[in-house]
Amino acid sequence: MKKSCGLRGYYLCLINMFMLLLVARSQLTSDFYSSSCPNLSKIVRREVQKALMNEMRMAASLLRLHFHDCFVNGCDGSILLDGGDDAEKSAIPNLNSVRGYEVVDTIKSSVESACNGVVSCADILAIAARDSVLLSGGPSWKVLLGRRDGTLSNGTLANSALPAPFDPLDTIIAKFTDVGLNLTDVVSLSGAHTIGRARCTFFSNRLSNFSGTGAPDTTLDTAMLSDLQSLCQNGDGNATAVLDRNSSDLFDNHYFKNLVSGKGLLSSDQILFSSDEANSTSKPLVESYINNSGLFFGDFVNSMIKMGNINPKTGSNGEIRKNCRVINS
């Protein structure tokens, strides 16, 4: 470094170092394990397939795991770590909410039997998310690999970095911007809510006295409103409704069609179309996906790859965890 960093070349050198950093930050490759674990994608696919045969909803749960991993300290498997006073697992968006940890354990042990100590838990989440989308009828893509696992689980950060269903649109956009994702990513990735379920806890505020108005959320379809009111009436915050009433297990663009007819489940879904802020931000994108599922699929794939690239640990950072729940001793 010193030799190439003489006074004359100082600025050029700074620029070079900066570019090296940029390259080091994004050195994931699709063939990362091609010699160290050639059967990796087959193994993960088989395990995800088995899990979905047991419960189709698991596709949604695995997709969400990757998202919640990536938004907190980057895609480093940190959400999988057990224990600690301030674990990500115990943060509000995750506790009694994120599912699929046992399935990840099963995938990891199959991968370990074939290639011991080679494949990170963070990469397993990225592949499982892709397979979940594909096996639900959605698009496929080449997953970029080479992430290493983090050693820190930060529940405080999870609480502040993950978008909440009660957040206004500008807050949601800001939380995506904070991790390098833009408006297109907000809208296309929200389309993940074409599969899976949500608990009353996260939408019952819309069903009565919404934001202190004394009435339910006026942007919610009235037939859907009464269905949800009866689902949640006994106060069971854990009762679940499907996120896409039209096709809850199928990865399609119906999520966006729902928004146009007031059938988004979460407030954070419906505001992409119905809020005043949406007119000049997300609404045109929602409209573009309604009649063009190819555009949605293409944007979703690009956004998933971008999300999978959030702050990956590479080189000598992090570790290849042996057990996804605990850091190596």
Ligand code: HEM
């Ligand atoms: C835009 C901001 C987002 C908010 C506010 C949000 C919020 C939520 C909430 C509250 C739930 C229900 C959790 C529960 O009931 O326990 C949920 C479920 C889900 N989310 Fe999101 N989410 C967002 C973006 C995303 C993204 C970017 C993805 C993936 C790319 C995603 C994938 C999912 C999936 C698949 C489910 C269903 C999970 C299951 O059934 O187990 N979400 N989300």
Ligand SMILES: *[C@@H]1O[C@H](CO)[C@@H](O)[C@H](O)[C@H]1NC(C)=O
């Ligand atoms: C990959 O799987 C095939 C069978 O599907 C097996 O014959 C081969 O030995 C496996 N390769 C490695 C490196 O584990």
Ligand SMILES: *[C@@H]1O[C@H](CO)[C@@H](O)[C@H](O)[C@H]1NC(C)=O
């Ligand atoms: C966890 O995240 C919070 C909020 O960003 C930060 O203030 C804190 O330093 C982090 N804790 C650790 C151990 O990194």
Ligand SMILES: *[C@@H]1O[C@H](CO)[C@@H](O)[C@H](O)[C@H]1NC(C)=O
């Ligand atoms: C978001 O970023 C992608 C490239 O990653 C770009 O194609 C797209 O136009 C951007 N969208 C907005 C709204 O800036």
Ligand SMILES: *[C@@H]1O[C@H](CO)[C@@H](O)[C@H](O)[C@H]1NC(C)=O
């Ligand atoms: C609705 O909420 C507001 C503010 O939280 C409260 O003042 C009002 O009494 C509530 N109205 C009803 C009908 O519960």
Ligand SMILES: *[C@@H]1O[C@H](CO)[C@@H](O)[C@H](O)[C@H]1NC(C)=O
């Ligand atoms: C939901 O279930 C969890 C775990 O069984 C329980 O601890 C929690 O109190 C329940 N939450 C609500 C709102 O009913």
Ligand SMILES: *[C@@H]1O[C@H](CO)[C@@H](O)[C@H](O)[C@H]1NC(C)=O
């Ligand atoms: C889903 O939407 C399609 C087209 O709008 C409609 O034909 C179909 O009946 C709907 N399915 C359900 C379960 O609502």
Ligand SMILES: *[C@@H]1O[C@H](CO)[C@@H](O)[C@H](O)[C@H]1NC(C)=O
């Ligand atoms: C947004 O669009 C809707 C429907 O076109 C309109 O009623 C509303 O006034 C618009 N809001 C703003 C802030 O432009």
Ligand SMILES: *[C@@H]1O[C@H](CO)[C@@H](O)[C@H](O)[C@H]1NC(C)=O
């Ligand atoms: C989508 O297509 C339907 C009919 O196929 C049409 O009525 C509607 O205006 C179109 N919407 C947009 C946003 O292009």
